[in-house]
Amino acid sequence: xxxxxxxxxxxxxxxxxxxxxxxxxxxxxxxxxxxxxxxxxxxxxxxxxxxxxxxxxxxxxxxxxxxxxxxxxxxxxxxxxxxxxxxxxxxxxxxxxxxxxxxxxxxxxxxxxxxxxxxxxxxxxxxxxxxxxxxxxxxxxxxxxxxxxxxxxxxxxxxxxxxxxxxxxxxxxxxxxxxxxxxxxxxxxxxxxxxxxxxxxxxxxxxxxxxxxxxxxxxxxxxxxxxxxxxxxxxxxxxxxxxxxxxxxxxxxxxxxxxxxxxxxxxxxxxxxxxxxxxxxxxxxxxxxxxxxxxxxxxxxxxxxxxxxxxxxxxxxxxxxxxxxxxxxxxxxxxxxxxxxxxxxxxxxxxxxxxxxxxxxxxxxxxxxxxxxxxxxxxxxxxxxxxxxxxxxxxxxxxxxxxxxxxxxxxxxxxxxxxxxxxxxxxxxxxxxx
Numbered sequence: 001x002x003x004x005x006x007x008x009x010x011x012x013x014x015x016x017x018x019x020x021x022x023x024x025x026x027x028x029x030x031x032x033x034x035x036x037x038x039x040x041x042x043x044x045x046x047x048x049x050x051x052x053x054x055x056x057x058x059x060x061x062x063x064x065x066x067x068x069x070x071x072x073x074x075x076x077x078x079x080x081x082x083x084x085x086x087x088x089x090x091x092x093x094x095x096x097x098x099x100x101x102x103x104x105x106x107x108x109x110x111x112x113x114x115x116x117x118x119x120x121x122x123x124x125x126x127x128x129x130x131x132x133x134x135x136x137x138x139x140x141x142x143x144x145x146x147x148x149x150x151x152x153x154x155x156x157x158x159x160x161x162x163x164x165x166x167x168x169x170x171x172x173x174x175x176x177x178x179x180x181x182x183x184x185x186x187x188x189x190x191x192x193x194x195x196x197x198x199x200x201x202x203x204x205x206x207x208x209x210x211x212x213x214x215x216x217x218x219x220x221x222x223x224x225x226x227x228x229x230x231x232x233x234x235x236x237x238x239x240x241x242x243x244x245x246x247x248x249x250x251x252x253x254x255x256x257x258x259x260x261x262x263x264x265x266x267x268x269x270x271x272x273x274x275x276x277x278x279x280x281x282x283x284x285x286x287x288x289x290x291x292x293x294x295x296x297x298x299x300x301x302x303x304x305x306x307x308x309x310x311x312x313x314x315x316x317x318x319x320x321x322x323x324x325x326x327x328x329x330x331x332x333x334x335x336x337x338x339x340x341x342x343x344x345x346x347x348x349x350x351x352x353x354x355x356x357x358x359x360x361x362x363x364x365x366x367x368x369x370x371x372x373x374x375x376x377x378x379x380x381x382x383x384x385x386x387x388x389x390x391x392x393x394x395x396x397x398x399x400x401x402x403x404x405x406x407x408x409x410x411x412x413x414x415x416x417x418x419x420x421x422x423x424x425x426x427x428x429x430x431x432x433x434x
Contacts (some may be wrong), residue, residue, distance in 0.1 A: 018055060019149065020150075021151070026262070035152050035153070035421035036063055036064060038424040039089070043081050052146075052154065070093055092138055097138050112141035132409070241354070255281070259290075268397055284394075286406065290380060299381035302374045306371040
């Protein structure tokens with residue numbers, strides 16, 4: 001099978017037209033680390049970068065040497081590049097972002113009423129889709145400020161694929177939907193007609209809703225709706241604007257995966273969904289790929305050699321030697337008796353004899369260690385072959401997708417040096433023996 005095109009990460013990072021990079025993919029495949037590594041590499045190549053993480057894990061802050069990340073971009077010390085390159089990082093605070101929207105689009109008195117409303121507090125803290133919607137809001141805010149020429153977004157870990165794209169629409173539909181409009185109707189109609197509508201139609205509906213939701217909750221919802229009346233259209237408008245921003249040429253999506261069947265199946269779905277939404281896909285980042293400097297030694301040959309060593313086979317047999325190393329016990333005893341008689345007759349030094357025995361034991365230890373290493377190599381080659389088959393299946397479905405392979409590191413990434421190492425592997429591909 002033809003190899004897929006190689007994703008040129010440095011070219012993507014250096015392109016001044018690239019203003020937003022969105023890292024998406026299933027959970028546990030290294031999106032956060034990839035986003036942070038891209039940010040570090042871009043900054044040290046001269047870009048002014050901010051990394052926005054939506055992953056609730058704190059690995060990004062730890063790896064960048066920041067005590068904590070919050071809703072305000074913070075500069076990462078120790079990262080500098082030519083021409084003023086610098087790096088900032090932040091972690092989305094969902095509720096604080098929602099509060100900022102309320103404060104920025106209403107007068108102080110109305111904002112205070114909304115922020116204190118129990119239904120708003122529940123909505124802003126945990127309503128399905130709120131996190132993803134606020135991520136879109138924060139991305140729009142960062143892009144509008146124009147303080148950075150590159151924004152790297154680490155999307156939330158999610159099994160339901162592109163919730164980052166779906167949830168804002170769902171929340172916008174809720175805030176702009178029929179249920180909300182019905183609750184707003186009495187206030188909008190006003191006067192005697194409004195009271196008549198409220199007394200006849202709304203009394204029946206609110207009676208039913210009170211039974212379903214509880215009178216207190218329904219009152220909170222109606223108060224929230226009345227206070228938010230002037231803001232509902234803005235939610236949908238801003239969500240649509242950010243969605244169009246993600247479709248624009250200056251945005252690049254990177255699908256992050258691992259060379260495992262489940263992760264690459266999810267990656268294939270992401271690729272197909274991005275194409276359906278007309279989102280600009282830059283390529284696939286394949287993390288934790290294994291390699292070997294001794295790929296010419298197959299797993300089968302390595303296992304055969306290990307078995308030969310362990311069973312006393314012919315791999316280290318001296319030329320012309322008639323017997324095998326696994327001779328019978330009788331033969332061994334006979335050889336020992338003969339050696340003893342020879343020592344008595346020739347006056348051989350007992351210390352020298354003990355040294356020879358030690359050397360023989362050392363030979364056995366070397367054989368055991370060598371056999372173990374051969375078996376480890378065989379396991380590595382089997383892993384490489386399995387990963388290759390998995391990649392080939394993905395490539396056969398999406399041969400047009402450029403791929404950057406990142407070699408597996410021996411340990412976790414926990415500092416800037418580790419992020420630089422990931423960035424180097426992103427740019428250069430998997431080195432042999434990784």
